[in-house]
Amino acid sequence: MYKNIKIQDTVRVDPSRFGESLEEVVLEICRENYEGIINSDLGLIIAVTAIEDIGVGKLIPGDGAAYHDVTFNILSYKPEDHEIVEGEVVEATDFGLFVRLGCIDALIHVSQVYDDFFSYDGKHALQGRESNRIIRVGDKIRARVIAISLTKNAIRMGLSMRQQGLGAKTWIEEWVQESEGENGEETEKEEKPKPKPKKRRKKRRS
Numbered sequence: 429m430y431k432n433i434k435i436q437d438t439v440r441v442d443p444s445r446f447g448e449s450l451e452e453v454v455l456e457i458c459r460e461n462y463e464g465i466i467n468s469d470l471g472l473i474i475a476v477t478a479i480e481d482i483g484v485g486k487l488i489p490g491d492g493a494a495y496h497d498v499t500f501n502i503l504s505y506k507p508e509d510h511e512i513v514e515g516e517v518v519e520a521t522d523f524g525l526f527v528r529l530g531c532i533d534a535l536i537h538v539s540q541v542y543d544d545f546f547s548y549d550g551k552h553a554l555q556g557r558e559s560n561r562i563i564r565v566g567d568k569i570r571a572r573v574i575a576i577s578l579t580k581n582a583i584r585m586g587l588s589m590r591q592q593g594l595g596a597k598t599w600i601e602e603w604v605q606e607s608e609g610e611n612g613e614e615t616e617k618e619e620k621p622k623p624k625p626k627k628r629r630k631k632r633r634s
Contacts, residue, residue: 471506
């Protein structure tokens with residue numbers, strides 16, 4: 429899940445940069461220190477988006493730099509278990525699919541592609557044995573997060589597409605059309621009025 433988070437930290441501004449715009453210098457330092465970092469609480473810090481407040485600089489004896497208490501905003505991504513995600517297949521292998529989710533890649537193991545046995549066709553795609561469904565590099569997909577491993581060096585994610593409503597976008601569109609068709613037929617049958625029984629006229633005796 430992507431989040432906008434407010435951070436507070438102390439930033440050291442070197443004396444060689446005192447003549448520059450303080451806000452621009454602080455923004456550059458925050459970006460150098462934070463962007464691309466993986467934190468167990470924040471996830472992957474994608475970008476420092478804005479500086480909100482810069483406190484008055486403080487000097488420390490023996491160090492000519494100025495230290496400022498700074499409040500700034502970051503954009504981060506931290507996956508959550510069972511989260512629904514969308515992405516693009518960027519690689520197909522004999523053991524599964526690699527999917528790009530914007531800032532990171534995740535793996536869909538071959539056993540989690542669909543309720544079928546899928547095998548690699550050697551042409552950047554996987555194909556189902558019974559369903560004949562094909563998913564290839566470049567396809568847009570929707571999946572559920574089923575495994576997360578977060579360390580200071582990497583975020584690894586396992587995805588699944590075995591549930592209804594997940595899979596390649598073309599599969600989902602087919603399911604929606606089939607569902608709408610079935611619902612339409614049922615509605616039509618229900619709304620069709622039943623013919624009223626005809627009243628029998630009594631014969632008059634002469």
